[in-house]
Amino acid sequence: MAEHPTPIATVDIVLLTLAEGRLQVALAPRAAEPARGQPALPGGYVRTGQDDSLEAAARRVLRDKLGLAPRSLEQLASFGGATRDPRGWSISVAFLSVLNLEELAASPALRLAPVDALPPLPFDHAEIVAAAVRRLRNKASYSALPAFLLPAHFTLAELHRVYEQVLGTRLDPASFRRKIEEQQIIIPVGERRAGAHRPARLFALAPDAAWEFDRTI
Amino acid sequence: MAEHPTPIATVDIVLLTLAEGRLQVALAPRAAEPARGQPALPGGYVRTGQDDSLEAAARRVLRDKLGLAPRSLEQLASFGGATRDPRGWSISVAFLSVLNLEELAASPALRLAPVDALPPLPFDHAEIVAAAVRRLRNKASYSALPAFLLPAHFTLAELHRVYEQVLGTRLDPASFRRKIEEQQIIIPVGERRAGAHRPARLFALAPDAAWEFDRTI
DNA sequence: GTAGTTAATTGTAAAGTGCACAAAACACCA
DNA sequence: TGGTGTTTTGTGCACTTTACAATTAACTAC
Numbered sequence: 001m002a003e004h005p006t007p008i009a010t011v012d013i014v015l016l017t018l019a020e021g022r023l024q025v026a027l028a029p030r031a032a033e034p035a036r037g038q039p040a041l042p043g044g045y046v047r048t049g050q051d052d053s054l055e056a057a058a059r060r061v062l063r064d065k066l067g068l069a070p071r072s073l074e075q076l077a078s079f080g081g082a083t084r085d086p087r088g089w090s091i092s093v094a095f096l097s098v099l100n101l102e103e104l105a106a107s108p109a110l111r112l113a114p115v116d117a118l119p120p121l122p123f124d125h126a127e128i129v130a131a132a133v134r135r136l137r138n139k140a141s142y143s144a145l146p147a148f149l150l151p152a153h154f155t156l157a158e159l160h161r162v163y164e165q166v167l168g169t170r171l172d173p174a175s176f177r178r179k180i181e182e183q184q185i186i187i188p189v190g191e192r193r194a195g196a197h198r199p200a201r202l203f204a205l206a207p208d209a210a211w212e213f214d215r216t217i
Numbered sequence: 218m219a220e221h222p223t224p225i226a227t228v229d230i231v232l233l234t235l236a237e238g239r240l241q242v243a244l245a246p247r248a249a250e251p252a253r254g255q256p257a258l259p260g261g262y263v264r265t266g267q268d269d270s271l272e273a274a275a276r277r278v279l280r281d282k283l284g285l286a287p288r289s290l291e292q293l294a295s296f297g298g299a300t301r302d303p304r305g306w307s308i309s310v311a312f313l314s315v316l317n318l319e320e321l322a323a324s325p326a327l328r329l330a331p332v333d334a335l336p337p338l339p340f341d342h343a344e345i346v347a348a349a350v351r352r353l354r355n356k357a358s359y360s361a362l363p364a365f366l367l368p369a370h371f372t373l374a375e376l377h378r379v380y381e382q383v384l385g386t387r388l389d390p391a392s393f394r395r396k397i398e399e400q401q402i403i404i405p406v407g408e409r410r411a412g413a414h415r416p417a418r419l420f421a422l423a424p425d426a427a428w429e430f431d432r433t434i
Numbered sequence: 435g436t437a438g439t440t441a442a443t444t445g446t447a448a449a450g451t452g453c454a455c456a457a458a459a460c461a462c463c464a
Numbered sequence: 465t466g467g468t469g470t471t472t473t474g475t476g477c478a479c480t481t482t483a484c485a486a487t488t489a490a491c492t493a494c
Contacts, residue, residue, distance in 0.1 A: 195460080196460075391442085415440050415442080450479105462468085
């Protein structure tokens with residue numbers, strides 16, 4: 001049946017974070033050919049002897065190559081073709097991880113690039129990043145995914161700012177608070193953020209809530 | 218780097234249709250081992266000598282094995298693991314196609330099974346079908362994807378019934394009409410459906426409109 | 435014609451949203 | 465100790481959207 005060589009199988013991970021008020025993607029210099037030394041999405045081969053699943057392969061790459069164990073990781077889409085990789089027909093299963101700068105600090109080799117001003121990237125990595133940003137922006141309108149851009153504890157005002165930065169639009173503060181609080185996606189942790197002004201309540205993402213809002217037709 | 222055998226790469230296609238008022242999936246008897254003869258999702262190897270992309274591989278399988286060229290086809294997700302296929306570590310890139318019974322009639326070997334009463338399926342095909350149904354139900358609340366369950370021309374009442382069947386809920390006729398008409402996803406074709414009663418206007422999906430509704434936070 | 439049936443529209447109350455502003459709670463300073 | 469500035473949080477209200485009910489429109493069959 002399979003008279004054709006099997007395609008190369010890799011996983012690539014789009015790490016999105018918020019730095020300097022902009023959405024940025026973390027890039028790693030490629031360790032091997034092709035495009036050795038150039039910044040690219042971190043990734044690696046699916047190791048059939050080691051990995052139990054595609055997500056396990058992505059987590060292994062994150063752990064072994066970058067020292068990361070991010071809270072958020074979801075499959076994005078798969079990109080396959082005859083010409084996207086000079087080594088031959090290849091399939092890249094792309095994953096999306098949304099994380100904050102502290103989580104990312106564990107991996108000093110990574111460098112950030114704003115998603116709207118990417119350097120030239122090898123393969124079809126620019127397209128993969130674009131798909132990841134679309135996914136995050138879309139999910140921002142009906143899920144708590146952008147909350148992973150913040151530390152584990154955050155204030156409503158911080159969450160509000162993050163949503164505005166991700167979506168690139170203004171959101172009414174009162175409506176935002178009403179909407180977020182009526183969903184069951186964040187819970188107050190009791191403490192308050194001490195500061196120069198009125199202290200804000202701190203929230204955390206609900207343990208393993210369905211991080212999706214209601215959508216109605 | 219890759220001291221491991223490369224995984225098997227296949228595409229599998231979830232064909233969803235509406236028959237007897239229920240959402241059903243089209244299954245084909247497997248032509249080869251494993252599970253030869255048993256009903257399963259139609260699929261096949263990615264042929265690196267023939268296919269230019271993953272979607273091209275899915276379209277080839279649909280065309281060559283089933284004689285189908287459905288209007289709707291989108292990537293669903295990828296399923297990979299060491300144990301999902303007895304032949305070894307495998308990756309299945311799953312696709313979702315939503316179509317009507319007339320389109321499906323071109324392929325007589327297929328048999329339908331209600332998505333909520335599936336027969337035993339090999340591999341993780343039951344899980345893939347479940348993901349496809351979730352995708353369709355989700356998209357029903359903000360896109361015109363369920364319209365592909367109908368013929369090219371349809372009435373608003375038919376579309377209304379299809380949405381209700383897919384979502385499993387009642388939808389207010391007046392609100393549904395307003396919502397659908399204010400989006401730009403369907404256009405009247407001018408004709409009317411003659412019948413025993415007041416004739417209904419016929420609509421078609423907008424040529425290549427963005428089949429997505431507005432979502433607001 | 436008239437009854438019967440489905441298609442399509444209209445009216446209205448309830449719910450949700452955007453906007454402006456007010457109240458609350460702190461630090462800081464005089 | 466009290467006033468001031470600043471940020472968080474809550475409230476009132478106009479406006480829009482949605483749910484629900486009822487009505488009108490258009491045809492066939494008798």
